[in-house]
Amino acid sequence: MSGAVATELSGWGRTMPTVARLVDAHSETQISELIKDADSRGVLARGLGRSYGDAAQSGGATVIDMTTMTGFRLDADNMSVTADAGASIDEILRQIVPRGFFVPVSAGTRIITVGGAIAGDIHGKNHHRDGSFGAHVTELALIDGLGVMHNLTPKDPRFWATVGGMGLTGVIVSATFTVIPIQSSYITVDTERGKDLDAVMSSMLERDHEYRYTVAWIDSVSASGRGVITRGDHSTAQQCNDDKIKNPRSYDPKKIATAPGLVPKGALNKWTVQAFNEGWFRKHPSLRVGEQQKISAFFHPLDGVQEWNRIYGPQGFLQYQFQVPDSAGNLVEIALGKLREIGAPSFLTVLKRFGPGNQAPLSFPQSGWTLAADLPAGVPGLGRTLDQLDDLISAEGGRLYLAKDSRQSPTNFARTYPRLEEWREIRDTMDPNHVFASDLSRRLEI
Amino acid sequence: MLDALGEPQSVLVFGGTSEIALATIKEMPRHRLRRVLLAGRPSESLDAAVAELRDLNITGVEAIEFDAKNTESHGAIIDGVFDGSDIDVVILAFGLLGDQMTAEEDPSHAVEVATVNYTGSVSAGLHVARRLKNQGHGALVVLSSVAGDRARRSNYVYGSTKAGLDAFAQGLDAALAGTGAHVLIVRPGFVRTRMTSHLPEAPMTTNPEDVAKIIVAALKKGKSTVYAPGPLRFVMAGLKTLPKSVFRKLPS
Numbered sequence: 001m002s003g004a005v006a007t008e009l010s011g012w013g014r015t016m017p018t019v020a021r022l023v024d025a026h027s028e029t030q031i032s033e034l035i036k037d038a039d040s041r042g043v044l045a046r047g048l049g050r051s052y053g054d055a056a057q058s059g060g061a062t063v064i065d066m067t068t069m070t071g072f073r074l075d076a077d078n079m080s081v082t083a084d085a086g087a088s089i090d091e092i093l094r095q096i097v098p099r100g101f102f103v104p105v106s107a108g109t110r111i112i113t114v115g116g117a118i119a120g121d122i123h124g125k126n127h128h129r130d131g132s133f134g135a136h137v138t139e140l141a142l143i144d145g146l147g148v149m150h151n152l153t154p155k156d157p158r159f160w161a162t163v164g165g166m167g168l169t170g171v172i173v174s175a176t177f178t179v180i181p182i183q184s185s186y187i188t189v190d191t192e193r194g195k196d197l198d199a200v201m202s203s204m205l206e207r208d209h210e211y212r213y214t215v216a217w218i219d220s221v222s223a224s225g226r227g228v229i230t231r232g233d234h235s236t237a238q239q240c241n242d243d244k245i246k247n248p249r250s251y252d253p254k255k256i257a258t259a260p261g262l263v264p265k266g267a268l269n270k271w272t273v274q275a276f277n278e279g280w281f282r283k284h285p286s287l288r289v290g291e292q293q294k295i296s297a298f299f300h301p302l303d304g305v306q307e308w309n310r311i312y313g314p315q316g317f318l319q320y321q322f323q324v325p326d327s328a329g330n331l332v333e334i335a336l337g338k339l340r341e342i343g344a345p346s347f348l349t350v351l352k353r354f355g356p357g358n359q360a361p362l363s364f365p366q367s368g369w370t371l372a373a374d375l376p377a378g379v380p381g382l383g384r385t386l387d388q389l390d391d392l393i394s395a396e397g398g399r400l401y402l403a404k405d406s407r408q409s410p411t412n413f414a415r416t417y418p419r420l421e422e423w424r425e426i427r428d429t430m431d432p433n434h435v436f437a438s439d440l441s442r443r444l445e446i
Numbered sequence: 447m448l449d450a451l452g453e454p455q456s457v458l459v460f461g462g463t464s465e466i467a468l469a470t471i472k473e474m475p476r477h478r479l480r481r482v483l484l485a486g487r488p489s490e491s492l493d494a495a496v497a498e499l500r501d502l503n504i505t506g507v508e509a510i511e512f513d514a515k516n517t518e519s520h521g522a523i524i525d526g527v528f529d530g531s532d533i534d535v536v537i538l539a540f541g542l543l544g545d546q547m548t549a550e551e552d553p554s555h556a557v558e559v560a561t562v563n564y565t566g567s568v569s570a571g572l573h574v575a576r577r578l579k580n581q582g583h584g585a586l587v588v589l590s591s592v593a594g595d596r597a598r599r600s601n602y603v604y605g606s607t608k609a610g611l612d613a614f615a616q617g618l619d620a621a622l623a624g625t626g627a628h629v630l631i632v633r634p635g636f637v638r639t640r641m642t643s644h645l646p647e648a649p650m651t652t653n654p655e656d657v658a659k660i661i662v663a664a665l666k667k668g669k670s671t672v673y674a675p676g677p678l679r680f681v682m683a684g685l686k687t688l689p690k691s692v693f694r695k696l697p698s
Contacts, residue, residue: 006624015450018583019626040529041580053450059532059582059626318450383451383475406450409478439583442532443447443455445480 009057012050012309013406014316015377018059018439020044024068025086031171032147034062035435042437045171047113048088051120052319053406054439055166061437064171066115074099074179080138082176085115090253090303097251097295101179102234104136106299108350110253115172120403121164121363125213125299128355132365133177134163135358140175145431149173154359161426164363166402168436168446169427184248186235187213187298191288193281197225197333200351201369204229208353213298218336219277220349220373221270225336227351228284235292243292253296258306268311268376273345280347302348312376318406320386321372323354323365324398331396332371335389339373342381348374361419361426364401372404383407402440410445420446447532448583452666454534455480458527460512460570461540462486463495465639466589469658470537471499479504483527485512486540514540514566515558520573528577535665536574537587538567542604543641549603556603563607568614575618578627585665587630588615592673595633595682596693619670630664632657633682634674650675 004021025031025045035043041060048067049056057063065086072083074096081092081101089103090110096102107122116122118140123132130136142162143149150170152159162169190211194200200216208214211231218227240248302308309317324331332351339346350372357366375382390412393399399416400408414420424446440446448454453475459467462484471482482504486492492509499507512523527533544559571586578584593601594608612631619629634657636648657674664672673679685693 008624008626013450016448016452016583017626018581019624020582041582054447059447060580061582316450377450377452383449383453387477407453410480439447443449 004062007063009046009049009063010316011053011056011406013052013318013377014309014312015318015406016054016439018057020058020061020063022046022063022065025064025066026068028143028149028173031064031173032143032149034064035143035145035171036147038062038435042435043171044436044438045085045115045119045167047086047116048111050109050112050116052404054443055120055403056116056438058438066113066171069173072114074101076101079181080176080178082174083114084174085113085118085172087114088112089114089117093295094251096179097182097185098249100182100249102182102295104130104178104180105133108300109303110296110300111303114175114177115167118163118172118175119165119167121358121360121365122403123354123365125215125352127365128208128214128353129212131355131358132363134160134360134363137163137175137177141173142170143173144170145433145435157426158430160358160360161362161423161430163358163360164402165360165423165427166362166440166446167438168441169430170436182234183237184235184240184245185251185295186240186245186248186292187232187295188235188239189230189232189291189293189298191284191291192229192231193284193286194227194229195224197227197336200225200227200229201329201332204351204353207231214353216351217280218349218351218371219281220336220339220346221274221277222281223340225333226281228281230298232293232298239290240292245292251295253294253300253303257304259308259310267313268345268347270343270345273347276347313378315376315378317374317376319372319374319404320389321370321401321404322389322393322398323368323370323401324393324396325366325368328393328396328398329369331392331398332369334392335371335373338385338389339375342379342385344373344375344379344382344385346373346375348372361423362402362417364399364403368398370401372401405440408444410443413444413446448534449478453478454665456482456531456533457535457537458483458485458533458574459537459539460485460514461538462509462512463489463491464537464539464589465654466634466637466657466661467537467539468495468498469654470587470661471504472502473655473658473662476502476504479506481506481508481531481533483508483510485510485523487511487513514562514570517566517569520569524570524573524577528581532581533577533584535585535587536578537589538571538574539589540566541589541607543601544604546601546603559603560607563604564610564614567611571614571618575622575627579622579625582626584627585630586615586618586627587632587661587665588612590615590631590633592633592635592678592682596686599694628668628670630661630669631671632661632664632674633671633678635678637674650678650681
């Protein structure tokens with residue numbers, strides 16, 4: 001196959017790499033040909049590789065690098081952006097923020113593609129009121145398993161099978177999504193420290209609905225489960241003026257640093273994380289109201305450090321993100337406790353409230369709580385502990401996020417995504433020969 | 447597929463009754479396993495091995511008919527397995543110890559040991575490597591032996607087959623570089639198994655379970671060669687450099 005290069009691919013967690021034939025995307029015709037020519041290992045589209053696990057890799061398959069097709073345009077009148085699937089949210093923000101628009105949903109990183117945002121049905125700090133990314137997509141163009149192009153709208157079940165479908169219904173080539181008007185590139189942020197997990201969770205239950213964006217960072221090392229809640233909304237021109245901000249719409253986030261390439265094994269351990277967490281907690285005042293933060297500092301603090309995933313060393317890391325209904329909110333405390341017991345250090349532990357889910361059969365968010373913790377893969381006993389947590393979570397109707405998952409079992413997946421069969425039926429009409437496959441789809445027997 | 451912690455879902459064993467291979471499977475997290483295939487000549491002991499693993503609540507345990515000497519059949523058998531699903535770990539575990547004295551009196555016995563241990567492994571190993579390369583991931587575990595490190599009077603026929611197999615496996619690992627697949631060569635010393643039960647134990651003797659732990663740990667770390675027990679590496683390095691006159695005087 002022309003232009004294919006045997007390439008080792010892994011997710012952002014840098015665990016379990018496999019080798020695939022990587023091909024740059026050039027055109028819809030070429031993608032369609034690649035699909036028609038696929039052998040039994042199949043085809044998969046890959047974006048910027050920010051999924052933590054094995055969603056964007058496929059051993060032995062033809063993996064299409066979509067980041068070579070990056071066009072997009074803003075339709076200011078209709079408040080929408082139409083973009084190639086490979087266009088990055090980073091590039092889009094650089095164009096639209098100075099013109100007074102923002103993406104409807106922003107993940108913890110802006111280094112993701114539009115295609116990936118749809119395939120993972122990503123969520124952000126505003127899920128409790130705005131839902132996930134898929135809810136804001138008005139149309140998408142997809143090449144199916146027979147190499148045929150379709151324009152899909154939210155009226156079509158195939159649209160919803162593609163949202164959260166992890167790239168297994170076809171190759172998304174472009175999409176149109178709505179954008180929201182903003183008056184500045186600043187967020188007015190209120191910060192509140194909670195002395196323990198109870199304080200953090202009750203405050204979130206009580207006050208999250210008052211803000212567009214909210215999230216809590218939890219000190220996973222402290223037995224109290226203390227944390228820092230940050231909440232905010234886009235600053236108005238008036239607020240920026242009051243705070244004497246000179247160029248309220250300027251937006252030019254820079255990379256401040258690159259994480260070192262060689263990190264000794266164990267550099268990130270219980271003690272270094274404890275020290276970091278102590279400092280991070282104390283850095284925040286117990287209460288601060290109306291602080292002006294740049295969009296990039298509020299939404300994407302880690303994007304300032306390039307390749308920060310390397311700090312976990314050669315064994316890599318995983319992110320465990322689960323969701324449980326409000327009735328099982330105690331699982332947040334149980335999970336933190338179990339991870340602390342085995343000494344799994346996590347400096348990035350994030351708690352968030354979800355609003356209702358959407359129509360997509362495989363979309364992750366559902367009303368309740370979601371906790372995400374970054375964990376080094378080398379921690380002894382980690383596998384067993386996470387398996388126990390999987391059981392507790394699935395028993396309460398909760399589940400794991402496929403864009404983060406790298407280790408759950410196929411039985412746990414099938415049990416926790418009850419609409420899997422419905423999704424499979426739609427997928428079979430779109431990809432009857434199961435051309436689309438990833439290491440994730442093989443591991444979970446999707 | 448391996449998960450983020452390096453735990454396998456599927457294992458294929460050639461020499462399905464091998465105590466080391468079975469102990470290796472038991473050493474893996476059992477509830478993660480979805481498909482375990484034990485390949486060997488149909489026998490009561492192969493059925494017993496399947497039953498033993500099923501009794502441990504391991505899912506997807508099946509026996510597969512495989513004869514190391516019938517190399518013509520290897521390709522189709524291995525394709526059949528890999529067409530079913532990816533295999534994360536393949537263990538080449540069959541082998542005959544043979545009897546050195548019998549072999550010297552009746553070379554056809556030596557030929558049989560060589561055919562099974564070397565020819566059979568080369569054939570199965572190459573077919574497996576082709577499929578691992580095709581799937582872009584996976585490990586081939588080759589059970590070699592310290593007997594191949596330096597030939598000894600008392601078992602040089604067996605030792606030579608392992609020396610050949612070991613060299614083959616080293617080259618195969620080099621050939622697989624960049625494909626996502628790799629080879630793990632395991633060089634155990636004396637292991638207490640059925641194969642050695644009639645022999646006097648040597649220093650640094652281990653049990654199959656000890657070797658299994660070493661194999662599972664080495665797979666997770668992506669190592670290319672391991673000795674069992676580990677310190678044998680240094681013993682063998684020493685033995686290999688001993689002058690012939692001294693080496694031959696060592697007790698066999």
